[in-house]
Amino acid sequence: MTQLSLEQKKEMYGQxxxxxxxxxxxxxxxxxxxxxxxxxxxxxxxxxxxVDTVIPYFNAFISKFPTVKVLAEAPEEEVLKCWEGLGYYSRARNLQAGAKMVMELHHGQMPTTKEEVAALKGVGPYTCGAIMSIAYNEPIPAVDGNVMRVISRFFALDDDIAKPSTRIKLEKLVETMIPQGQARYFNQALMELGALICTPKSPNCLLCPVMEHCEARLQGREHELPIKSKAKKARVEYRVAAIVEGQGEHAGKVLVRQRPAEGLLAGMWELPHVLVADEQAAVLYESELKEQPELGRAIAEELHTQHGLLVRPRQWFCDQDHIFSHIRWNMRFFIADSDPEQLTRLEALEFGSNESSPLAGINADESNLQEVAAGLAADGLKGTPSSAALVAEKPMDYTANENRQSSKNELRFIAQKDMDSLPFPNLFLKILQKYWQSKGEA
DNA sequence: TAGCCGTGGCG
DNA sequence: TCGCCAAGGCT
Incomplete structure (x- = not known):
């Protein structure tokens, strides 16, 4: 077994x-x-x-936006639509913002210096290094999760790769390893090694091109390195959503809304829903009865106070879990009828009596959900919503969305075909597909 | 620094 | 079912 110096190891590694x-x-x-x-x-x-997830998205994206200029000039909604299902949607928004920067600051030509590339929106240390090395063959490290794992094992480093300081340290090390004139291939090769051989769970050391001098393997520690502190568990949120069916001119359509321009799923469209307080949700969700009146009331109240709409929850549709990086949504969906008159809370007050309200005269024998709707109408007349305690969330400012065309269209009735142009997160995509399918069968 | 920000695959 | 993981960046 030959002992190599550090410099000899690096030399051998690159070759x-x-x-x-x-x-x-x-x-x-x-x-x-x-x-x-x-x-x-x-x-x-x-x-x-x-990689497997990205391939089809990349091909479609490049076909639709073949140049920086085309991307910069596209409507944001079209860009988000091409990103639909990929997740981390701020990446798409930042990418387009970056494209606009290239148009304005660099006459439409991609910048060629490290500083200019790093200044683009959404481009951090890794992506800057990747672009500079892969596109221009500049000797700049591109340290991602793969590289941190591969290098931590090869040198048997005990640093916690979850810490930002570790990435900085590894960047300095990798920079000294890049073979002359080979940055483009060396950086990609490091990532390829991490993706194909030096994998997180069960590294295939026997196929590794640098196994002879890998310290982790020599010490029998390839399964315990790299060190990575555990992520926090996602918090649980219980939510109630409504599939509000349109009537009259909106017959056959469903009510959707666009999320605010900032935060979770920014700019994406969704079915209206509301957070339910944990204590109540735990009891209500565990009940055998899916159609809990309190839950139907909660989403009806949300649509009333937030959007001025009266709806009548009619029946339970489905339950659906959805896990983000940091939040788990336990969602219950109700089918709801919309009020044909699009009655607002204010107008309800002006009617002045139950008899003149479109929600009055509901046959209480039909279902307890209709009792909910009747109760809501009565609440409207009294001006004291009795389900407010259920709703555990401050109203979001849907009017602050810069992408809206007017202050009144944050809500929209859409047909199935309209989903071709509006971007939805996967959760609602699945539910809506299931809904349209159920309507087709009926 | 640590929390926010999606989604799907896999053991 | 669960936790971890995947070519991170922003605040």
Whole structure:
């Protein structure tokens, strides 16, 4: 067993890794050429996202937005639509903001210096290094999760790779490892090694091009490195949503709304829903009875106070869990009837009596949900919503969305075909597909 | 620094 | 079912 110096190890590492990479590298759409725009788009899409997932999105995106200019001038909703289902939607918004920066600051030509690239919206240390090295072959490290794992194992480093300071340290180390003139392939090879061989769970050391001098393997620690502190568990939220069916001119359509321009799922469309206080939700959700009147009342009240709409929850539709990185949504969906007159709370007050309200005269024998609707109408007349205690969330400012065309269209009745143009997060995509399918069968 | 920000696959 | 993980960045 030969002992190599640190410099000899680095030298050997580069040679073996590059030879291996040229032999096994995958044929990926963004490796067709070194067009910096394509590299940029691919690197943004690949953030926290698997290669197999990205491939079809990348091809569709490049077809629709083949140049920086086309992307910069596109409506944001079209960009989000192309990102639908990929997640982390601020990436798409930042990418387009970056494209606009390229148009304004660089005459539509992709910047070529490290500082200019790093200044683009949504481009951090990793993505900057990836673009500079892959597109321009500049010797700048691109340290992602793969590289941190691969390098931590090779040198048997005990640093916690969840800490930002560790990434800085590894960047300095990797920078000294880049073979002369080979930055483009070396950086990609490091990531390829992490993706194909030096995997998190069960590294395939026998196929590794640098196994002879990998300290983790020599010490039998390849399964315990790298060190990574655990992520916090996602908090649980119980939510009630409504599929409000339109009537009259909106017959056959469903009520959707656009989320605010900031925060979770920014700018995306959704079915209206509201957070339910934990204590109550625990009891109500565990009941055998799906159609809990209190839950129907909660979403009806939300639509009333938030959007001035009166709706009548009619029946339970389905329950659906959805897990984000940091939140778990336990959702219950109700089908609801919309009021044909689009009666507002204010107008309800002006009617002055139950008899003149479209929600009056409901046959209380039909279901307890209709009692809810009747109760809501009565609340409207009294001006004291009795289900307010259920709703555990401050109203979101849906009027603050800069993408809206007017102050009144945060809500919209849409037909199934309208979903082709509006971006929805996967959760609501699934529910709406299930809903349209149920209508088709009925 | 730590929390926010999606989604799907896998053991 | 559960936890971890995947070519991170922003605040």
């Amino acid at each position: 073996n890794l590059l030879e291996w990479y040229h032999h096994i590298q995958r044929d990926l759409p963004w490796r067709k050429n070194h067009d910096p725009y394509r590299i940029w788009v691919s690197e943004i899409m690949l953030q926290q996202t698997r």
